[in-house]
Amino acid sequence: MTDIVTRYLDTWNTTGEELTDLLAEHWSDDCVYVDPLAEVQGREAVGATIRAVHAQFPGFVFTQVGEVDAHHQQARFQWGLGPAGEEPLIIGFDVVVVDADQRIRDVRGFLDKVPA
Structure with a gap:
């Protein structure tokens, strides 16, 4: 499931035609x-x-915060969003559920830290 979270974050960090491919x-x-x-x-x-x-936060990147907790076909993890190489300004928590082919089927997200 760690690989799935990596692919998930890669998707969120991608723009252009590569996004469609991912x-x-x-x-x-x-x-x-x-x-x-x-x-x-x-x-x-x-x-x-x-x-x-990406339009709202140009130049910001998503990073994994902490470890992935997974069982069955689901994983939960925290992520950060902010300028590359800096402390995230926004932190969230997502649960990702995959289908039988290990493709992302359902994501439920929460925002833990949002600037005022």
């Missing part, structure tokens, strides 16, 4: 992504959400 390779056709600011279904909608985050 979504097609690592996310299921009917994937769902839900957090306090978005609720979308399908790769195209997830891609639009990722592009919107």
